[in-house]
Amino acid sequence: MTRTVFVNGEYLPEDEAKVSIFDRAFLMADGVYEVTSVLDGKLIDFDGHAKRLERSLNELDIRKPAVFDDLLEIHRELVRVNGIEDGLVYLQITRGAPGDRDFVFPDPETTEPTVVLFTQNKPGLADSPAAKAGMKIISIEDVRWGRRDIKTVQLLYPSMGKMMAKKAGADDAWMVQDGYVTEGTSNNAYIIKGNTIITRALSNDILHGITRAAVLRFAKEAQMQVEERNFTIDEAKEADEAFITSASAFVMPVIEIDGVSLGDGTPGARTARLREIYLDESRKAAI
Incomplete structure (x- = not known):
C-alpha cells in the first residue's frame, strides 16, 4: 500500500x-x-x-x-x-x-x-519488547551546536551516536558535556535513586521534551520526588534505575551504562510504573 x-x-x-x-x-x-x-x-x-x-x-x-x-x-x-x-x-x-x-x-x-x-x-508501539528487556547505553562526547532546545533537522551527530552504540553492542548513547550527561541521541535521560528522579534541568543544552514534561508531572502526582540537576555517568552507574523518554519510546528502562549493569540488570519497578501511568493517562487525553 x-x-x-x-x-x-x-x-x-x-x-x-x-x-x-x-x-x-x-x-x-x-x-x-x-x-x-x-x-x-x-x-x-x-x-x-x-x-x-x-x-x-x-x-x-x-x-x-x-x-x-x-x-x-x-x-x-x-x-x-x-x-x-x-x-x-x-x-x-x-x-x-x-x-x-x-x-x-x-x-x-x-x-x-x-x-x-x-x-x-x-x-504494537506501546508494547515494545525493549520496555520489558531494557536498553543498554554507552556514553559519548556531546559535540552538537549550542541550541539543542530548538528541534531542528540537524540530526547527523545523533545518528552517528546511535551507530556508535550499535557498533558497541548497545541500543543507544547518552551524550556528555563538561563531565555531565546532557541527553540521549533522541531522548531525555533520567536516573532514579530511592524515590527520587534526577534529570538535567531545562536550558539551551537539551530539548524541552513534551514527554519529559508529562512524565515529571505524573511522577510528582505519584508522590515521587524530582530533582532537576546535572548528573555524571559515574553517578548514573550507581543509580537504582535509569530510563529515557521520547514521543516514540514513551518511558523506556535503561539496564546498562558503559557495560555496568544497574541493580540486578533488569528494568526497575518505578520505571515500569511510570511507563504504565504515562500510557494510561496519555490514552485518556489523546485526540
Whole structure:
C-alpha cells in the first residue's frame, strides 16, 4: 500500500511527492520537525508538540506556514487515510526554497515555508519488547551546536551516536558535556535513586521534551520526588534505575551504562510504573 503524504497543501501518493533541490533544509539543515505518536488511532500530546513547533519556528525566524492552524486536521486526515492505529506522524517545516543557494536568507515574510507530513505504521508501539528487556547505553562526547532546545533537522551527530552504540553492542548513547550527561541521541535521560528522579534541568543544552514534561508531572502526582540537576555517568552507574523518554519510546528502562549493569540488570519497578501511568493517562487525553 502506498502511503498518502502531505506536501505544501496537497495530499499525494508518496511516490509523487517532491521538494525543491534548493530547499534550505536540504542545503543548510534549515528546518524544524516534530514527531507525534498515535495510539489507538488518536494523537498523543498534540498540543504540546504544536506549541514547541511554534517556539522552534520563532527561534529560527521561520514564518509560520499558512496551514499552521490546520495541522491538527492534517494529522488526523493522514492517520485516517493511511489506516494508522499505532504509529507516528512526522512533521517538518523548513524555510523553503527562496532562490539559489546562499548563506543569507531573505526576509521571512517574503518566503513561503515548505511543509511536509507523513505517517509511519508501528503496530504494537506501546508494547515494545525493549520496555520489558531494557536498553543498554554507552556514553559519548556531546559535540552538537549550542541550541539543542530548538528541534531542528540537524540530526547527523545523533545518528552517528546511535551507530556508535550499535557498533558497541548497545541500543543507544547518552551524550556528555563538561563531565555531565546532557541527553540521549533522541531522548531525555533520567536516573532514579530511592524515590527520587534526577534529570538535567531545562536550558539551551537539551530539548524541552513534551514527554519529559508529562512524565515529571505524573511522577510528582505519584508522590515521587524530582530533582532537576546535572548528573555524571559515574553517578548514573550507581543509580537504582535509569530510563529515557521520547514521543516514540514513551518511558523506556535503561539496564546498562558503559557495560555496568544497574541493580540486578533488569528494568526497575518505578520505571515500569511510570511507563504504565504515562500510557494510561496519555490514552485518556489523546485526540
